[in-house]
Amino acid sequence: MSSGDHQAVLDELHQALLKVQPKDLYQFCAYFFQEKLAQQRAQLLGLAHDHPHFRDIPLLPAPENATVPVITQNLQHSHVATHPTLTTATLGEGPFPETTPPTWQQAEPLVVTGAAVTTSPTHDAARRASSEFNEDDLMQDEPHPPEVDPMIAYNRGRRSSVSAESMAPTTDEEFVKIVIPKSDDQRARIRTSIANNFLFRNLDDEQYRDVVDAMAEKSMAQGEEIIRQGDIGDYFYVVEKGSFEVFVAKDQAAPTKVYEYGPGGSFGELALMYNSPRAATVRATSDALVWALDRVTFRRILMERTSRKRRLYEEFLEEVPLLVSLEPYERHKIADALDTVVFQDNEVVIRQGDVGDNFYIIESGEATVTKEENGITRTYPSLKKGDYFGELALLNDKPRQATIRAKGRLKCATLGKKAFVRLLGPVVDIIKRNTVNYKLMNYIE
Numbered sequence: 317m318s319s320g321d322h323q324a325v326l327d328e329l330h331q332a333l334l335k336v337q338p339k340d341l342y343q344f345c346a347y348f349f350q351e352k353l354a355q356q357r358a359q360l361l362g363l364a365h366d367h368p369h370f371r372d373i374p375l376l377p378a379p380e381n382a383t384v385p386v387i388t389q390n391l392q393h394s395h396v397a398t399h400p401t402l403t404t405a406t407l408g409e410g411p412f413p414e415t416t417p418p419t420w421q422q423a424e425p426l427v428v429t430g431a432a433v434t435t436s437p438t439h440d441a442a443r444r445a446s447s448e449f450n451e452d453d454l455m456q457d458e459p460h461p462p463e464v465d466p467m468i469a470y471n472r473g474r475r476s477s478v479s480a481e482s483m484a485p486t487t488d489e490e491f492v493k494i495v496i497p498k499s500d501d502q503r504a505r506i507r508t509s510i511a512n513n514f515l516f517r518n519l520d521d522e523q524y525r526d527v528v529d530a531m532a533e534k535s536m537a538q539g540e541e542i543i544r545q546g547d548i549g550d551y552f553y554v555v556e557k558g559s560f561e562v563f564v565a566k567d568q569a570a571p572t573k574v575y576e577y578g579p580g581g582s583f584g585e586l587a588l589m590y591n592s593p594r595a596a597t598v599r600a601t602s603d604a605l606v607w608a609l610d611r612v613t614f615r616r617i618l619m620e621r622t623s624r625k626r627r628l629y630e631e632f633l634e635e636v637p638l639l640v641s642l643e644p645y646e647r648h649k650i651a652d653a654l655d656t657v658v659f660q661d662n663e664v665v666i667r668q669g670d671v672g673d674n675f676y677i678i679e680s681g682e683a684t685v686t687k688e689e690n691g692i693t694r695t696y697p698s699l700k701k702g703d704y705f706g707e708l709a710l711l712n713d714k715p716r717q718a719t720i721r722a723k724g725r726l727k728c729a730t731l732g733k734k735a736f737v738r739l740l741g742p743v744v745d746i747i748k749r750n751t752v753n754y755k756l757m758n759y760i761e
């Protein structure tokens with residue numbers, strides 16, 4: 317870049333500052349340069365577009381169309397922070413005034429807060445179990461992005477690792493809250509949409525309010541694409557109504573359908589978490605309504621816990637025989653829903669005859685299985701790491717068929733019933749087939 321180029325950029329910034337007169341000078345400058353970066357990346361992506369892989373992936377919208385009208389609120393004092401390319405910000409408008417999505421890319425760091433994985437209140441032995449989260453396991457590993465086609469790794473060369481940025485701390489002062497005004501009805505609809513979404517669990521009141529404040533409503537027509545593979549990530553989406561299909565194009569092959577979402581589902585987190593291009597194309601299969609959460613709010617409030625849990629369970633889930641047939645992304649979604657529970661020697665995890673709410677996979681340790689019939693207690697082979705239990709009551713809506721106890725210290729990953737049904741759908745046939753083993757052992761009729 318020549319010194320003339322430098323001057324042109326500074327002049328442009330100067331003009332924008334004079335026009336907007338922002339109260340938060342540094343935040344404004346940060347947005348300004350992040351958008352410049354996004355434009356540059358979009359151009360690089362444009363170069364890559366000549367590659368056969370890219371022929372069907374249109375480029376991002378022209379930068380001059382990229383407007384981000386948001387009402388923002390600094391933690392200390394409320395004000396309207398206007399994006400430099402938007403000098404006519406409309407209060408109350410969401411981020412989708414036109415058909416073009418905003419393209420600027422925030423590369424802001426992330427607050428690292430304490431992890432919170434709690435024991436589910438419906439847990440079979442909630443009072444006796446203690447929830448455990450292995451911070452140490454995680455802190456040693458850097459987060460790593462999902463595999464991305466190198467041709468679309470458009471920011472390659474700019475940094476060798478995304479993880480340093482992903483985990484860099486930020487301060488509350490740097491975070492400018494986005495507040496998009498909403499009716500009570502809209503707030504209630506958001507609450508319903510995120511009620512069963514695991515990514516929104518364990519938010520404190522302020523985080524919850526910030527997320528709801530920042531969400532923008534967006535309606536989609538059947539067949540419309542909300543995310544296109546290869547694009548820069550701007551928003552994370554939660555489905556209120558309707559359904560979506562996810563397609564991944566690899567190499568020169570035709571895109572294949574890999575996932576689908578219905579009400580309560582969420583997508584678009586990967587590009588925001590890893591600063592990578594969109595890993596898949598997501599298309600509405602019916603008229604739909606979604607809530608969009610901007611990249612900054614997602615990264616600040618939801619990203620850390622999401623990446624932490626995925627990393628925590630990634631290796632373990634890969635080794636669980638029941639789950640080997642799943643796609644990595646399906647295992648990520650299971651990780652989002654898992655909690656870890658720990659039992660001490662001889663503690664009862666499941667008691668025969670109880671109502672069952674949870675499914676368990678053993679992370680470490682051993683569990684004994686006993687069953688009482690006509691006053692006789694039978695003992696069955698113990699369960700070990702990677703084995704699962706608790707599925708029968710969830711599959712058949714029957715009382716627990718046996719008692720499971722910790723033999724020594726036992727650590728399990730557990731899923732609630734809804735998550736079991738939703739996320740283990742692809743392996744439910746295997747689970748059912750495996751119940752034959754119980755029959756062979758005369759464990760069940």
Ligand SMILES: Nc1ncnc2c1ncn2[C@@H]1O[C@@H]2COP(=O)(O)O[C@H]2[C@H]1O
Pocket residue numbers: 543549562564574575582583584585586587588593594595596597598643645
């Ligand atoms: N198999 C998959 N591979 C990649 N992304 C997927 C897959 N299934 C669902 N998705 C979602 O599709 C989204 C596309 O945008 P992102 O890459 O930001 O985040 C992605 C995920 O949320």
